[in-house]
Amino acid sequence: MVTMDQKTLRETAGQKFLGVGGGILAPHRADEAIAFFDEVRRIEPVLYLGEDSWLITRHEDARAILRDTRFSNNETAVHRDGEEPYGEGFARSMLFMDPPDHTRLRSLVQQAFAPRRLKSLEDDIEQAVDELLDAVVDQGRMDVVADYARPLPVWVISSILDVPEPDREHIQDLAQDSSLTLDMEYLSNEATERALNASVALQDYFRDFVEARRISPGDDVLSGMIAAEESGEVLSNDEIVAMADLLFVAGHETTVNLIGNGTRAMLDNEDSLARLAANPELITSAIEESLRFAPSVTVNGRTASMDLAVGDKCIKRGQHVIIPMGAVNRDPERFPDPHRFDVGRKDNAHLTFSIGPHVCLGAFLARMEARIAWRRMLERITDIASLGPSRYREHVTLRGLESVDITFTAAS
Ligand code: HEM
DSSP: OOOHHHHHHHHHGGGGGOSTTOGGGSGGGHHHHHHHHHHHHHHOSEEEEETTEEEEOOHHHHHHHHHOTTEESOHHHHHTTTSSOOOSGGGGSGGGOOTTHHHHHHHHHGGGGSHHHHGGGHHHHHHHHHHHHHHHTTTTEEEIIIIIITHHHHHHHHHHHTOOGGGHHHHHHHHHHHGGGGGGGGOOHHHHHHHHHHHHHHHHHHHHHHHHHHHSOOSSHHHHHHHHHHTTOSOOHHHHHHHHHHHHHHTTHHHHHHHHHHHHHHHHSTTHHHHHHHOGGGHHHHHHHHHHHSOSSOEEEEEESSOEEETTEEEOTTOEEEEEHHHHTTOTTTSSSTTSOOTTOOSOOOOTTOOSTTOOTTHHHHHHHHHHHHHHHHHHEEEEEEOSOOOBOSOSSSOOBSOOEEEEEEOO
C-alpha cells in the first residue's frame, strides 16, 4: 500500500535534483539536502526519481552497490552495448571503466600508492608544510585554503608524477576547472565550456609529458607504465595519458577540500580544534570524521548493467543510482547521533573514499597529507579563531570552500 507520505515524496522528489547548479546537491543547499535525505530514508530508502534515476539513502545499500561490479562505472558502455566504450579525456580513465580493463590498469599503478612506498614521502611533506607555515606564522592570520591547503596536494602529486616545478601552477588551474567535468549535468553553458577547454588543455599537457618520459624515463609511476607498455603489456598511449590526468585531478582538489572543509567543521563545532590540539592522538578519528561529515567528494553513482535488486526495489538495466554522502554517511543505523561532528568518533565506516574495486587509490596519501598538515598547524599556532563564515565554490561533486580565514597566535 502506498502511504500519503510516499505518494507526496514520489511526486516531488525528482524536481529537487533538476537545474543548473545541481538542484538540492548544490553546496549551499547542504543542510536542506541532509534533512531531505533523512526523510527519504525514513519513508522510501530506495526512491525512484524519474528519468531512470534512483536515490540511495541507506549506508548498507550503498555499500552493497559499490562492491558489486554488476553496477557499472561505465555508463556509456551499458547504454551502447559495449560499442565505443569510453569517452574522451578524463572520461577515458580507469575511474570510468569496469573489469577487466579497470583491473589491468589499476594493477599497474597500485604499487606506487601503497603505504610502504608513500611512507618515504613523509619527511618531505612535513618540510613542505613547515615552509607554508613559516610564510604566515608571524602575520597572526591566514586563509587556510589559499595559504595552506591549496599549495600542498599539488606539490605532493607533482612530486609523485615528477611534474617540473615551473609547470605546476598552470596545470593546477587547469585541473581545478577540468574537475568540473564531473558536474556536467549541473553546469551553466559558460562553466561547461571552461571545463571542457581545461580538460583538453590538460590532456595536451600530459600527452607531451608522456612523450618526454618516453625519451628520458625516470622512476616515477608514469615511466613505470611506459616501461610496461614497451615490454609488451597491453596498454595504449591514450590510457597512460588518461592515467596521468586522473592521478593529477583526483590527487589534488579532493585533498585541498579535505583540509579546508575539515578545518571549517572543526571551527564550527564545539571547540573541536582546541580538543584536537589538547589530544593529538585524536588526529586519526578527526580526519575520518571530517571525511564523513564534510565530505570533499559529495556524491557517487553507478549504472545497473542488468536488472538488479536493491532493498525491495528492482533497478532496471541502464538505470542510474545516485549515492549522496550526505545521505549514506548520516544513516543513524550505522552512525549513532549522525548529525553531530565528533572528532573522537569511533568505528567511522564512512563511504567518502568509496569501497570495493574502485576504492580511492589515494586514500592513504590523502590521510597522510591531512595528518601532517593538521598536526604541524596545531603544534605551531594556538588560539585559533574563525574570522567569519566561508562560501562554497561552484563545484557540486568535489565540494570545497573558497576560503577559511582564521586568526591565531604563534606557539612559543
Ligand atoms: C580526501 C581526498 C580524496 C577523496 C575524498 C577521494 C575520493 C575518491 C572516491 C570516492 C573514489 C572512487 C569513486 C568510485 O567509487 O567510483 C576515488 C577514486 C580514486 N582516487 Fe581518490 N579521493 C581522494 C584523494 C585522492 C588522492 C590524493 C589520490 C592520489 C592520486 C586519489 C586518486 C584516486 C584514483 C586514481 C581513483 C580511481 C580508482 C579506481 O577507479 O580504481 N584520490 N577517490
